Amino acid sequence: MSALIAAAKAEGTLNVIALPPTWANYGTIISTFEKKYGIKINSALPDGSSEQEVDAIKSENGSPKAPDVVDVGLAVAAASTSLFAPYEVSTWSSIPAAQKDPSGLWYEDYGGYMAVGYSSKFGTITSLNQLLGPQFKNDVALNGNPTSANAALNGVMMASLANGGSVSNIGPGVNFFAKLKKAGNFSPIQATGASIKAGTTPVVFDWDYLNLASYVGVSNWKVFIPQNAVLGGFYAQAINKNAPHPAAARLWEEFLYSQAADGGQNLWLEGGARPVEQQAMTSNGTINTAAASKLPAVTGTPVFLSPAQSTTAATYLATNWAKAVS
Amino acid sequence: MRAGRRLSIPNWIGTVPFFGYVAVFLLWPTGIVVYDAFKNPAGNFTLSGLTALGNSQVRGYFIGSFKLSLISAVIGAAFGAILAYAIAAGNPDGMIRRLYLSVSGVLAQFGGVTLAFAFLVLIGPVGLLFHAGWYFNFPWGITLIYAYFQIPLMVLVFLPAIDGLRVQWREASESLGSSTWQYWRYVGGPLLMPAFLGALLLLFANALSAYATIQAWEDQVPYTVPQQIYNSMSSEVGLANINYADVLALGMVVLVAIVMTGYALLGRRAARWLR
Numbered sequence: 001m002s003a004l005i006a007a008a009k010a011e012g013t014l015n016v017i018a019l020p021p022t023w024a025n026y027g028t029i030i031s032t033f034e035k036k037y038g039i040k041i042n043s044a045l046p047d048g049s050s051e052q053e054v055d056a057i058k059s060e061n062g063s064p065k066a067p068d069v070v071d072v073g074l075a076v077a078a079a080s081t082s083l084f085a086p087y088e089v090s091t092w093s094s095i096p097a098a099q100k101d102p103s104g105l106w107y108e109d110y111g112g113y114m115a116v117g118y119s120s121k122f123g124t125i126t127s128l129n130q131l132l133g134p135q136f137k138n139d140v141a142l143n144g145n146p147t148s149a150n151a152a153l154n155g156v157m158m159a160s161l162a163n164g165g166s167v168s169n170i171g172p173g174v175n176f177f178a179k180l181k182k183a184g185n186f187s188p189i190q191a192t193g194a195s196i197k198a199g200t201t202p203v204v205f206d207w208d209y210l211n212l213a214s215y216v217g218v219s220n221w222k223v224f225i226p227q228n229a230v231l232g233g234f235y236a237q238a239i240n241k242n243a244p245h246p247a248a249a250r251l252w253e254e255f256l257y258s259q260a261a262d263g264g265q266n267l268w269l270e271g272g273a274r275p276v277e278q279q280a281m282t283s284n285g286t287i288n289t290a291a292a293s294k295l296p297a298v299t300g301t302p303v304f305l306s307p308a309q310s311t312t313a314a315t316y317l318a319t320n321w322a323k324a325v326s
Numbered sequence: 327m328r329a330g331r332r333l334s335i336p337n338w339i340g341t342v343p344f345f346g347y348v349a350v351f352l353l354w355p356t357g358i359v360v361y362d363a364f365k366n367p368a369g370n371f372t373l374s375g376l377t378a379l380g381n382s383q384v385r386g387y388f389i390g391s392f393k394l395s396l397i398s399a400v401i402g403a404a405f406g407a408i409l410a411y412a413i414a415a416g417n418p419d420g421m422i423r424r425l426y427l428s429v430s431g432v433l434a435q436f437g438g439v440t441l442a443f444a445f446l447v448l449i450g451p452v453g454l455l456f457h458a459g460w461y462f463n464f465p466w467g468i469t470l471i472y473a474y475f476q477i478p479l480m481v482l483v484f485l486p487a488i489d490g491l492r493v494q495w496r497e498a499s500e501s502l503g504s505s506t507w508q509y510w511r512y513v514g515g516p517l518l519m520p521a522f523l524g525a526l527l528l529l530f531a532n533a534l535s536a537y538a539t540i541q542a543w544e545d546q547v548p549y550t551v552p553q554q555i556y557n558s559m560s561s562e563v564g565l566a567n568i569n570y571a572d573v574l575a576l577g578m579v580v581l582v583a584i585v586m587t588g589y590a591l592l593g594r595r596a597a598r599w600l601r
Contacts, residue, residue, distance in 0.1 A: 050562035138451035188544035314563040
C-alpha cells in the first residue's frame, strides 16, 4: 500500500470524469483525496452520462487527459469490459459477490433506491396512485428520458413494480406513466435542480440520494419509497486499461473502498447513497451510524435489475415509451 | 538594374486557409459520419442502417423536423421581412434602426437552454405570466420559442436586400401609374425574391439543426431528428448505437441537399429576369 501511495504521488495527477460535486458527496470525496495524498484531480465533464465516460476513454486513448477511472451504470460497465484493467481493492472481500465482476474488471460502489421526491405543499404522499389526482397537474417528472438515462429507466421500472409488474416486465410502469399523461400530470421536462427550485417539477422520480433536500436545494422537500416496490440501483467503478496515471487510479479505488471514517464508503453514505460495503461495515462497526439512520425508510425486499433485464426493459421502451407519453 | 521576373501568385491562394478550415471542420466530419453510417456496431460494413431509415418511427422524426423547420422558417421570414421593411423605411441614421439592429444581432444568437428556460418560467406550467396549455404542443409551442431567434436572424439577413431597393424605382413605378400592389407584384417583389428565398433557406437550416433549445423544452418524446440522435449517442441503458445516429445524420444531410436543390431551382426561376 505504501508503495502504491508513493507511486501515485509521483504521478501527481488523477483524471476523473462525470462526477458532479453535489452527487453522492463527490465534491467532498475529491477534496478529501486531494488533501490526503496531495494528488491533483482533474474533473472533466461533470454532467456527462455513463456512455460519454466510456466514449471518452475510447476517443482520448493515448492522451494524458484520458480518464483514469470511471463511475458508470451497470449496463455500460458490463458492455465495456474490454476497456478496463482488473484490480481488486484491499477490502475486496467486503463487496458482496453479486455486486462485483469475478475477474475484477468492475465493482459496484454506491447506489440507492428509486424514490419519489416531492414538495411538502402536497402533504404526505404514500402511494403512487395518489399522483394521478388533479392537484398534480403538470407536476410529475423523471430525471431524463428513460430510453437514454439510467435513472429515468429505473423510475419507470419502479412504477412497474408498484403496479403489478416485475423486473422482467416494465409494461405496467409505461402504462402508469401513460395514465399520468392522460390525467395531464406528466411533465416532459427533465427534472433538474433548476426546475425543482423554480417549482416547475414539484414531484420527481429519482434515486433517493438525488432526492435529498440538501442535494435538491429546496428545504421543504420530502421523499418516499413505495411499499414493496424497492428498486435498487448501483453504479460501478472501473479503471481504464490505458490509464495515463495507473498508480493514482488504483490509489483512488483504495480510497473509495476504504472503511475509514473519512474513506469513500462513509463519505458516500454522508451523501445519502448506500455504499456497497454497507453490510460488512455495519458488522465490523466502521459504518457512520448517524448518516446511516438518515436514509429513507423502506418496506419490502430490495430488487436489482441485471444488465440483461435492463436491456430488455430498454428495448421495450424504445418502441413504446414515446407513444405512451406523447 | 536587371528586371527580375515577378513572382506570380495565383488569386485563389487567398482562399486556401478558408477552404482548409472548411475541409477539416466540415467535410472531414461529414465524411466520417457518412462512412460510419454504413457500418454496424461490430465494425462490419452493412446496409441495414439504411433500411432503418424506412421504419415509421424514423419517418416520424424526419417529418417532425421538417414540419418544425418549415413552419418556424416561414413565420420567421414573413414577420422578419415585414419588420425589416419597417426598419428600412425609417431614418437610416436614426436611433430606431440602430437599436433594432443591435437587438437583432443579440437575439439571433439567443437560444438553447437559457431561451427554453425563459419561456418555461414565463408561460410554462408554473408560468409567471400565465400557464399556456399549448406550451408543450408540437409544433406550435416550440415554434413560438424558435420564432424568438428566427425573426431577428431574418431582419439581420434581409435588411441589406431591402436597403438595395432604390427609392427612385418606386418613384419611377408610381410616375408610370402603378398602384402599391402593382409595384410590389412587378418591381419590388421580383427584386427581393432571390434574397428572400436565400434567407428562408438559412432560417430553415437554422431550425433544422437546432438541438439544445428543443431538448431543454422537453426531452421525453423525440419529435425531431437531433433529439433522437442525442438519445442514440448517449443512452446509458444499452440503446446507444453510434451507427444509428450516423444514419440519422446522413438522413439530415440528404434532407438538406434536397431542400437546397429545391432552393436552387426556385432561385433560378425567381432571378429569371436578371439574366
